[in-house]
Amino acid sequence: SPSDPDLVERARAAKEKLGDKVFVLGHHYQRDEVIQFADVTGDSFKLARDAAARPEAEYIVFCGVHFMAESADILTGDEQKVVLPDLAAGCSMADMATAEQVAECWDVLTEAGIAEQVVPVSYMNSSADIKAFTGKHGGTICTSSNAERALNWAFEQGDKVLFLPDQHLGRNTAVRDLGMSLEDCVVYNPHKPNGGLTVDELRAAKMILWRGHCSVHGRFSLESVNDVRERIPGVNVLVHPECKHEVVAAADYVGSTEYIIKALEAAPAGSKWAIGTELNLVRRLANRFAPEGKEIVFLDKTVCFCSTMNRIDLPHLVWTLESLAEGRLVNRIEVDRETEQFAKLALERMLALP
Numbered sequence: 399s400p401s402d403p404d405l406v407e408r409a410r411a412a413k414e415k416l417g418d419k420v421f422v423l424g425h426h427y428q429r430d431e432v433i434q435f436a437d438v439t440g441d442s443f444k445l446a447r448d449a450a451a452r453p454e455a456e457y458i459v460f461c462g463v464h465f466m467a468e469s470a471d472i473l474t475g476d477e478q479k480v481v482l483p484d485l486a487a488g489c490s491m492a493d494m495a496t497a498e499q500v501a502e503c504w505d506v507l508t509e510a511g512i513a514e515q516v517v518p519v520s521y522m523n524s525s526a527d528i529k530a531f532t533g534k535h536g537g538t539i540c541t542s543s544n545a546e547r548a549l550n551w552a553f554e555q556g557d558k559v560l561f562l563p564d565q566h567l568g569r570n571t572a573v574r575d576l577g578m579s580l581e582d583c584v585v586y587n588p589h590k591p592n593g594g595l596t597v598d599e600l601r602a603a604k605m606i607l608w609r610g611h612c613s614v615h616g617r618f619s620l621e622s623v624n625d626v627r628e629r630i631p632g633v634n635v636l637v638h639p640e641c642k643h644e645v646v647a648a649a650d651y652v653g654s655t656e657y658i659i660k661a662l663e664a665a666p667a668g669s670k671w672a673i674g675t676e677l678n679l680v681r682r683l684a685n686r687f688a689p690e691g692k693e694i695v696f697l698d699k700t701v702c703f704c705s706t707m708n709r710i711d712l713p714h715l716v717w718t719l720e721s722l723a724e725g726r727l728v729n730r731i732e733v734d735r736e737t738e739q740f741a742k743l744a745l746e747r748m749l750a751l752p
């Protein structure tokens with residue numbers, strides 16, 4: 399939707415007043431009306447890295463979701479304040495693994511006698527508590543752009559991986575990139591006793607996948623891939639690795655949001671693309687590349703925006719910037735010291751991946 403010109407002007411004025419004191423980060427899934435004010439845009443890996451790149455900025459306004467703001471707080475100094483324009487911008491996938499459930503899972507692995515062989519690898523899309531658990535148990539964080547390297551690293555440290563919380567990214571990476579079979583993977587269901595697994599199943603598994611998923615990407619289906627191929631002959635199907643395994647297996651290309659953008663930048667004029675990721679990004683890319691003669695469509699018209707990403711809108715951004723410009727610190731995201739210490743260990747292992 400076109401932005402309200404008054405709000406655009408107010409955001410501009412407040413940002414100008416704040417000057418170098420504010421640094422605005424925008425995830426690729428943010429609305430156009432918000433993204434226009436981002437100093438840096440990126441996927442979750444790039445934003446985690448860039449958050450620490452402006453130590454002189456007192457405020458980091460994170461236009462994204464809660465776990466991203468937490469990660470930015472963990473990776474920046476105490477004097478830098480990370481602000482999330484709407485505190486209700488969470489992530490349903492991150493909410494699928496709580497600290498209590500993961501502690502219980504570790505007990506199950508310990509009782510099965512395998513905990514010592516297990517290295518936790520947690521997707522960036524997880525709470526600071528889960529990142530701290532990961533750091534404490536010798537594991538690393540990964541994002542969709544470095545999951546393969548993270549898994550290779552983990553299998554050098556131990557012979558099993560507990561992958562949290564996105565079963566699809568875990569399975570897709572293990573099978574597509576590491577050449578494992580589907581039988582090497584089991585799914586741990588936190589709502590069932592012992593995760594719904596027998597001791598023998600746990601002992602035989604290489605990848606123990608947490609039963610979490612993205613409510614947006616989980617809705618793309620094999621049928622939508624087949625339909626688009628029929629509708630648009632010669633179409634290239636490009637999907638995010640949070641999609642189900644059968645969708646990823648049927649696609650031509652798979653990658654993070656940053657990968658998707660680069661692939662389309664490099665695509666020749668006249669090429670046709672169906673993209674399976676969040677709608678704000680797909681629309682922006684379709685508009686951006688249409689003049690170059692690249693036809694870009696959304697993989698499945700029944701899939702919607704990520705509702706929590708969309709909570710950050712121009713009114714929330716204006717309120718945030720104006721509050722900060724008036725010296726009122728609002729919506730600060732602050733991870734407690736102990737959690738931060740261990741979560742940082744896990745994040746730094748990711749940043750140091752070869």
Ligand code: 13P
Pocket residue numbers: 426440441442443489523541542543612640653654655656
């Ligand atoms: P990336 O930006 O790492 O591709 O992640 C996608 C996502 O779902 C973020 O919430």
Ligand code: SF4
Pocket residue numbers: 463488489490491492523612613614615676704705706707
């Ligand atoms: Fe979470 Fe999925 Fe939304 Fe990303 S797109 S923030 S994983 S619900």
